[in-house]
Amino acid sequence: MSQPVKNIMIVGVGGQGTLLASKLMGKAFVEKGFDVKVSEVHGMSQRGGSVVTYVRYGEKVYSPVIEKGEADIIIAFEQLEAARWLPYLKPDGILISDNQKIDPMPVITGNSAYPDKILPSIREKGVQVIEIDAVALATAAGSIRATNVVLLGVAAHFLGFDKEVWLDVVRSTVPPKTIAINEKAFELGFAAK
Amino acid sequence: MKTLMLGNEAVARALYEAGVTVVSSYPGTPSTEITEAATQYDEVYSEWAPNEKVAFEVAFGAATGGARSFCAMKHVGLNVAADPLYTASYIGVNGGMVCAVADDPGMHSSQNEQDSRHHAIASKIPMLEPSDSAECLSYTKLAYQLSEQFDTPFLLRLSTRISHGRSLVDLSPREEHPIKDYKKDVMKNVMMPAMARVRHQVVEKRTKALQEWCETSGINSVEYNDTRVGIICAGSTYQCAREALGERASYFKLGMVNPLPVKSLLDFARHVGQVYVIEELDDIIETHCRKHGIPVIGKLLLPVCGEFSQSVVREALLGEELPHIALDQAIPPRPPVLCVGCPHRGLFTALKKLNLYVSGDIGCYTLGAQAPLSMIDTCVCMGASVSGLHGFNLARGSQQAKNSVAVIGDSTFIHSGITGLIDIAYNKGFSTVIVLDNSITGMTGHQNNPTNGLTIKGDPTVAVNLEALAHAIGINRVVVVDPFDMEATRKAVEAELAFEEPSLVIARRPCALLKTVKHNPPMVVDTEKCTGCKSCLKAGCPSIKVHGEANKGRGTAEIDQNQCVGCEICAKLCSFDAINF
Ligand SMILES: Cc1ncc(C[n+]2csc(CCOP(=O)(O)OP(=O)(O)O)c2C)c(N)n1
Numbered sequence: 100m101s102q103p104v105k106n107i108m109i110v111g112v113g114g115q116g117t118l119l120a121s122k123l124m125g126k127a128f129v130e131k132g133f134d135v136k137v138s139e140v141h142g143m144s145q146r147g148g149s150v151v152t153y154v155r156y157g158e159k160v161y162s163p164v165i166e167k168g169e170a171d172i173i174i175a176f177e178q179l180e181a182a183r184w185l186p187y188l189k190p191d192g193i194l195i196s197d198n199q200k201i202d203p204m205p206v207i208t209g210n211s212a213y214p215d216k217i218l219p220s221i222r223e224k225g226v227q228v229i230e231i232d233a234v235a236l237a238t239a240a241g242s243i244r245a246t247n248v249v250l251l252g253v254a255a256h257f258l259g260f261d262k263e264v265w266l267d268v269v270r271s272t273v274p275p276k277t278i279a280i281n282e283k284a285f286e287l288g289f290a291a292k
Numbered sequence: 293m294k295t296l297m298l299g300n301e302a303v304a305r306a307l308y309e310a311g312v313t314v315v316s317s318y319p320g321t322p323s324t325e326i327t328e329a330a331t332q333y334d335e336v337y338s339e340w341a342p343n344e345k346v347a348f349e350v351a352f353g354a355a356t357g358g359a360r361s362f363c364a365m366k367h368v369g370l371n372v373a374a375d376p377l378y379t380a381s382y383i384g385v386n387g388g389m390v391c392a393v394a395d396d397p398g399m400h401s402s403q404n405e406q407d408s409r410h411h412a413i414a415s416k417i418p419m420l421e422p423s424d425s426a427e428c429l430s431y432t433k434l435a436y437q438l439s440e441q442f443d444t445p446f447l448l449r450l451s452t453r454i455s456h457g458r459s460l461v462d463l464s465p466r467e468e469h470p471i472k473d474y475k476k477d478v479m480k481n482v483m484m485p486a487m488a489r490v491r492h493q494v495v496e497k498r499t500k501a502l503q504e505w506c507e508t509s510g511i512n513s514v515e516y517n518d519t520r521v522g523i524i525c526a527g528s529t530y531q532c533a534r535e536a537l538g539e540r541a542s543y544f545k546l547g548m549v550n551p552l553p554v555k556s557l558l559d560f561a562r563h564v565g566q567v568y569v570i571e572e573l574d575d576i577i578e579t580h581c582r583k584h585g586i587p588v589i590g591k592l593l594l595p596v597c598g599e600f601s602q603s604v605v606r607e608a609l610l611g612e613e614l615p616h617i618a619l620d621q622a623i624p625p626r627p628p629v630l631c632v633g634c635p636h637r638g639l640f641t642a643l644k645k646l647n648l649y650v651s652g653d654i655g656c657y658t659l660g661a662q663a664p665l666s667m668i669d670t671c672v673c674m675g676a677s678v679s680g681l682h683g684f685n686l687a688r689g690s691q692q693a694k695n696s697v698a699v700i701g702d703s704t705f706i707h708s709g710i711t712g713l714i715d716i717a718y719n720k721g722f723s724t725v726i727v728l729d730n731s732i733t734g735m736t737g738h739q740n741n742p743t744n745g746l747t748i749k750g751d752p753t754v755a756v757n758l759e760a761l762a763h764a765i766g767i768n769r770v771v772v773v774d775p776f777d778m779e780a781t782r783k784a785v786e787a788e789l790a791f792e793e794p795s796l797v798i799a800r801r802p803c804a805l806l807k808t809v810k811h812n813p814p815m816v817v818d819t820e821k822c823t824g825c826k827s828c829l830k831a832g833c834p835s836i837k838v839h840g841e842a843n844k845g846r847g848t849a850e851i852d853q854n855q856c857v858g859c860e861i862c863a864k865l866c867s868f869d870a871i872n873f
Pocket residue numbers: 318319320321344366368369372654655656657674700701702703704705728730732733734735736
């Protein structure tokens with residue numbers, strides 16, 4: 100098991116459910132016997148601000164955070180956040196990005212512009228970009244609130260262990276009433292890659 | 293079986309395992325989840341106190357009464373609790389007591405970046421600093437044992453990355469600690485000059501004994517790798533340094549940051565080449581090392597400001613930066629904003645036209661400082677809006693008082709706004725104070741407080757009656773408004789400003805995120821009527837934008853149907869009746 104520590108970042112807008120995605124990941128890695136660290140930010144930036152969660156796993160993990168050039172995978176819940184955190188990706192890392200756009204206040208007020216063609220520009224830099232309409236898939240699964248689990252499904256594809264491990268973790272973590280929706284959301288994400 | 297836990301949850305678990313029975317805290321990021329997590333253990337009584345001073349005194353009283361007790365707060369909260377802290381140090385404990393204080397280097401959610409170790413040193417209270425969740429659990433338990441052994445309250449220093457980081461812990465069963473006997477002991481518990489002079493001597497001896505203890509107890513650990521470089525660090529900086537330098541350096545990891553050892557640090561320095569001190573915020577360990585003749589490098593290379601990470605250490609010590617990619621375009625920032633449907637938006641939008649000096653305070657409503665609302669003139673610390681407004685008006689006279697208000701949240705008003713309001717009433721001031729009563733402590737993630745009639749566990753209890761309270765302290769003019777009724781709100785505030793006597797305006801409407809709040813359906817824009825004038829954007833709501841090429845390129849408004857909760861503020865700002873249900 101002496102593989103190097105793997106680094107995954109989950110980035111988005113406060114309120115999008117990034118914390119559930121990191122919680123599910125953390126649980127799955129513990130299940131597989133890894134040392135795990137997850138770093139979250141609670142409080143002020145939760146309110147519609149840019150949020151980031153770091154998940155690290157391997158034989159022994161020291162720092163709880165991921166720095167520029169260190170992430171193997173970035174899961175972005177929104178395109179502008181994908182652009183903001185791009186420098187944290189390893190040059191040969193994978194960016195999984197939902198294609199939704201949410202204007203931040205400086206764009207709404209007209210003080211700044213939302214950049215054009217974010218994902219194509221990132222691709223042009225030679226980065227492997229997986230673009231996905233997670234909101235549509237979540238809606239198809241039964242609830243837009245399962246967008247986070249769709250994105251987890253996409254990421255699970257690149258993390259290399261059995262789908263059942265993930266589904267077990269999803270079942271044991273989400274509220275009982277939402278299990279069916281979340282299972283479906285995960286499956287749709289996993290199949291979409 | 294190992295469990296993945298937040299540092300804060302691990303501290304709460306330790307309270308359970310260490311037989312703690314009394315917990316009293318005031319919320320504050322990043323410390324809040326400790327006390328929230330403690331509520332799951334029925335054996336542990338927990339409560340939200342009105343402020344940190346009260347919380348500390350409740351916990352200290354419980355310790356005097358023989359229980360193991362606890363309180364938690366953020367770094368600035370310890371300033372509020374500093375008064376009891378410094379004298380509790382002289383008295384010591386009966387049952388063990390631990391106070392957790394969570395620093396916020398990098399200021400993820402704080403108004404300053406102070407280093408709480410200064411309070412430990414100045415109050416002569418020992419302080420432990422864990423570096424992950426497992427140590428949050430083991431150090432907290434150890435702190436109870438040491439608290440009783442050395443007869444002192446203990447401080448537990450946390451920081452954002454430790455409190456809000458999840459890592460693996462091993463759980464153990466609870467150990468009961470029956471309440472100890474209480475015996476009246478005036479020499480120990482009554483701090484008048486004659487007694488305190490004696491107790492101060494005791495404190496100095498205690499610090500020496502603790503210093504001896506930390507030299508040999510194993511609380512500080514040494515890891516020898518490459519000995520050309522030696523790193524002295526503690527808490528989260530150990531993790532950053534170990535990550536950045538790996539086996540290229542040897543490490544002295546401090547578990548106790550007050551008092552600091554001398555002999556073992558000297559010994560470490562003798563075994564390694566160049567010694568670096570890697571500590572976040574101030575140069576406390578570095579200064580200590582210099583005082584004892586250890587030539588170290590610290591703040592010469594590493595910053596005083598901001599949070600540390602492996603890359604800060606890597607760049608400072610190795611001059612290395614990892615390759616990475618960035619887009620060429622500018623990325624607009626995404627600052628936090630008031631939520632969709634937030635009642636504070638109604639109040640600020642209502643008052644916008646009045647061009648007021650707004651003495652601000654700390655809470656969600658501080659976000660009203662940002663564009664496009666831009667409604668706050670000052671923000672200092674909890675409670676300062678009320679007393680600060682009184683001072684501002686004293687300086688500038690009664691005409692100014694007709695153009696200035698204080699805004700303060702319900703929780704903040706209870707925390708330390710009441711005393712400022714008493715000052716205004718007692719000293720014949722004429723200020724207008726607005727309490728933004730949203731029935732919850734919002735900013736820190738929804739904690740009940742003395743104004744909303746619910747305990748920490750959600751059980752019904754008495755609620756402070758703000759109107760009656762204001763009358764009782766001598767404020768005769770008290771009005772209640774609904775901040776979503778913007779016209780009535782503006783008129784009421786204008787009327788109160790005109791009076792040459794103090795007023796309390798209570799803007800009352802529950803937080804939009806409360807489960808008990810029923811929302812309207814989303815509103816829609818009539819694109820025929822919309823002229824693209826952008827008036828609706830003045831309230832700074834994240835669910836409405838104006839875009840497209842219609843209206844000669846001005847665009848049309850569009851409301852996000854997934855986000856909008858129908859608060860109608862934008863509709864009231866529209867002169868063309870273009871926004872409706
Ligand atoms: C001394 C101190 N303790 C705690 C905090 C953390 N804190 C920031 S805002 C806040 C409470 C805000 O609640 P309220 O006044 O009700 O306003 P709301 O956020 O609900 O609008 C707290 C506890 C702080 N900044 N300073």
